[in-house]
Amino acid sequence: MPNRNEISSIADSSRGSQEKELETKMSQLGLYGRQKETKAIRKCLDDLVNTGNNKLVYISGISGTGKTALAATVADPIVKNNGIFDMGKFDQKLRDEPYAGIAAAGRHICGEILHRKNSSEDMDVEDIRKMIINNVGPELPTLAMILPEIEDIVGSSDLLLAQEDIAGGDYGANKERLNHAIRTFFRSVATFFKPLAMVLDDIQWADLTSINLIQVLMTDESISNFMLIALYRSNEVDQTHVVTKMIETLDEKQKDYNFDTTKIEIGNLKMKQVDEILVELLQLPSYRTLRLVRDYPPQDWGQCLLCVKFYRHAQESTPYCVLEGGKVLGMGRKRH
Numbered sequence: 001m002p003n004r005n006e007i008s009s010i011a012d013s014s015r016g017s018q019e020k021e022l023e024t025k026m027s028q029l030g031l032y033g034r035q036k037e038t039k040a041i042r043k044c045l046d047d048l049v050n051t052g053n054n055k056l057v058y059i060s061g062i063s064g065t066g067k068t069a070l071a072a073t074v075a076d077p078i079v080k081n082n083g084i085f086d087m088g089k090f091d092q093k094l095r096d097e098p099y100a101g102i103a104a105a106g107r108h109i110c111g112e113i114l115h116r117k118n119s120s121e122d123m124d125v126e127d128i129r130k131m132i133i134n135n136v137g138p139e140l141p142t143l144a145m146i147l148p149e150i151e152d153i154v155g156s157s158d159l160l161l162a163q164e165d166i167a168g169g170d171y172g173a174n175k176e177r178l179n180h181a182i183r184t185f186f187r188s189v190a191t192f193f194k195p196l197a198m199v200l201d202d203i204q205w206a207d208l209t210s211i212n213l214i215q216v217l218m219t220d221e222s223i224s225n226f227m228l229i230a231l232y233r234s235n236e237v238d239q240t241h242v243v244t245k246m247i248e249t250l251d252e253k254q255k256d257y258n259f260d261t262t263k264i265e266i267g268n269l270k271m272k273q274v275d276e277i278l279v280e281l282l283q284l285p286s287y288r289t290l291r292l293v294r295d296y297p298p299q300d301w302g303q304c305l306l307c308v309k310f311y312r313h314a315q316e317s318t319p320y321c322v323l324e325g326g327k328v329l330g331m332g333r334k335r336h
């Protein structure tokens, strides 16, 4: 027979898997109550497709409000248009690693090119290869320093073997060269895949080189059909944060360069919307899910991830069972 510790660890692991299941279910729900925000980002995409003029979109809000989910709403229309929608995420633990989020986005682009090479007859990788080799030129080994996957596209030419060229992998000393290499890589990709959208998630944790590169990319006059969607946690970015400074600088610069900016702030959901989400997720009638929502302060309702807490709460709370005329309703259990 399992002892107490074993029982509680079994309970914990089943709770963990229930939460995972719930998170997966949540990600498949679609967005409730975000019509205005969805329309705003969709409009940016339509403008981009119609004019080719670059777009910079900021999506801000606290953790769990649906920033990533909102950015992802443009993925389908972009891919249907034969464009690329790619994502790179900054990590609090990798804060000191230069270009981490952007390298992740670059990896995604390389993967996408190779994937399409295998699945689409009309994509000529040879053309892309030539374009990248031409544009990035002698800085290919520099690019390969943060994006080794580039070798899968351009092949292991002599250029790539010349990596010792870079002063001992010193990013600081080679910042200009790296910026040039990345910028010309993006130029090349944006010529073939229209539009090219890059989501940079959690830029409040971006390293300074990446923050600087965002400015380099947005002010590159040879990139077009490009949309950068930058996501950040508003409660972690104060007036002195580098992200605030970057936004101010780019606000100034957009007058003189070929891009315009849209800022989307994600706020709280309404109680009714959270209730609708819970009804769908927990398969409980609304009068019961509403009770769960009311126990939390309104400023928490925007945080969809809190649904997991609501869920736990539903599992753990029993008082309502007694309230219902002594009839045990099995609060929190799904109806089958």
Ligand SMILES: Nc1ncnc2c1ncn2[C@@H]1O[C@H](COP(=O)(O)OP(=O)(O)O)[C@@H](O)[C@H]1O
Pocket (backbone or CB within 6 Å): 023, 026, 027, 028, 029, 030, 031, 032, 033, 034, 061, 062, 063, 064, 065, 066, 067, 068, 069, 070, 269, 277, 304, 305
């Ligand atoms: N308006 C919404 N309606 C339904 N589900 C949502 C909504 N907003 C977010 N979600 C879900 O909540 C979870 C957290 O959202 P996410 O986009 O990761 O938040 P953030 O990026 O702001 O931390 C995801 O599973 C997402 O699909």
Ligand SMILES: [Mg+2]
Pocket (backbone or CB within 6 Å): 067, 068, 069, 201
């Ligand atoms: Mg997110």
